[in-house]
Amino acid sequence: MSTPVIAVRDVVNRFGAQVVHDGVSFEVQPGEIFGIVGGSGSGKSVLLKTMLGLRRPDAGSVVVEGRDITAMDERELRAIKRRYGVTFQHGALFTSLTVAENIILPMAESLTLDELSYRRLVELRLRMVGLPLEAAAKYPAQLSGGMVKRAALARALALDPTILFLDEPTAGLDPIAATAFDDLVLYLRDTLHLTIVMVTHDLDTLMRTCDRVAVLVDRRVIVDTLETIVDYDHPWIRHYFHGARGRAMGAGPGDARGA
């Protein structure tokens, strides 16, 4: 196995007396799409924030590209964060800026380029995520839900990250837009060899895109490929994959993937 891009080791997170994670460990390999699932309140968002360096865990470490981000100072952490691209559940586009300005913002923060170069790079990111160029001049409020998600991804890609974090990328999208977004994620991984960590509730997305899945149950994590994890003998996992929704889509990840 190659060196992992992200290694989460024995992470403990607690809020007061409430323990959210009690010794969570897993590794994300380069070029894989890694899904994180779990029930509401199981700490998916907290885990994501810990991996992003937005929250220091109460114990344990997060090693990104061989370096422990939990032991870093602010300046080093900022440098690491430049390798990250992040999209948030509701897009988190800046509402007072146009889409083009949203994409330029992270670039302008660290690189000084001429107008033409910025414009060309905006065109690149829009084309990469499949948005029409005319979207560049629009404000987030003028975009549809699917377009907001794409614009958010375009902004996340602005600095050519090596690791992409997607928080509920397909939540709130209609099935057609969600499928298109899945295709886009797969395409980016295949052409750009990005490592993608995805928190999702969407079983379709999970089946179609993720190579391996981490399931957060009982304050711990179970990591395996989808094929194996659906047969795990744990009540929550059984409910999750074999409940009404899982069955409705033919349950077996093999069929869904082959389709």
Place this chain on the structure above:
Amino acid sequence: MQFTARYDRAAARLELAGECRMDDAPALARALGELRAAPPAALMVGVAGAQLRDIGPAWLLHAAIGELRAAGAGVELDGPPPGHFAYFEELLAQDAGAWPDAAKPTVEERLAAVGRGIRQRLRSWYEELVFGGRLIESAAVAWRSVKRLRIPSVVRHMHETGVQAIPVVAIIAILISVISAYIGAQQLRPFGAEIFTVDLVAIGVLRELGVLLTAIMVAGRTGSAYAAELGVMKLNDEVDALESMGMNPYEVLVLPRVVALVLVMPLLTIVADAMGLAGGALLTSYLLDLPWPQFVMRLDAAIADTTFWAGLVKAPVFGLLIALTGTLRGLQVRESSRELGRLTTVAVVQSIFLVIFADALFAIFFLEIDF
């Protein structure tokens, strides 16, 4: 190896070397800028020694080459084409439409913009009318049955806008009376009339400064809070949720806030008056060596029976103006958080303006009736 990009005009050669990441985009863009400034008839791009790892810079190079080729120049790559170029061809094969044109607006568009402005103004007036009407309606309902006036909600808002504002209002009142006492004492001393400093402070604070500064403070504190609270609720569809449950948002959200502020403003004004007089007394005893009992005697002589009331009757009116402006602007928020910020600012600015304007009307009115 550090990335370098060098354009040699004489040799018509762009030489790239080293590993190029997104951080190196400025270096590449500079070289490409030189290239654009003096385009050659035929260009050789040396890419053999370079690894264009990130897509961004590779795209910039690709775009520059495309531009030269479109202009009729021959461009050759010396070395294997960078890995991302195949991906770019794929991207460019997809139709992404044209850039939105930022052309100058035509006369018609300008006229349309004027029309839109007028329509917006009319709409805002209409909304203000609706707001007033629905508020009066729910006030009438609450008047008939006290149960419909949400007492717990009113009390909560009184606590937030009144009790919690006491410290800042008190400090402002002390400071402003100290300032006016200081200036008054200094100006009146040459005439030997320092004792009238007490009159100045007492009448100034009781009639005008106490209530006016309290109102401005409350406009900044509460007017903005009302607008922001209601604006966020609007953005979260909470107002629609209320309405869908058969509740009247004017009754639930607007009326308690308005009632609370109308009740609280006079109380805050009394606090401000008391603290202002205390501050005046403190400073006169220090500046003029005027002992407390004498201050009180002079105070008694200085103010008429109506002085205190002339300030206090304005308080509920100011409270009403601030609460109405704040809640109205809050309910006008739609679409984006940008609107929220704009309307919160509008709420504060307008409520302060209205308060001062109303104060001027009061001054004229009191003068006419000799109050």
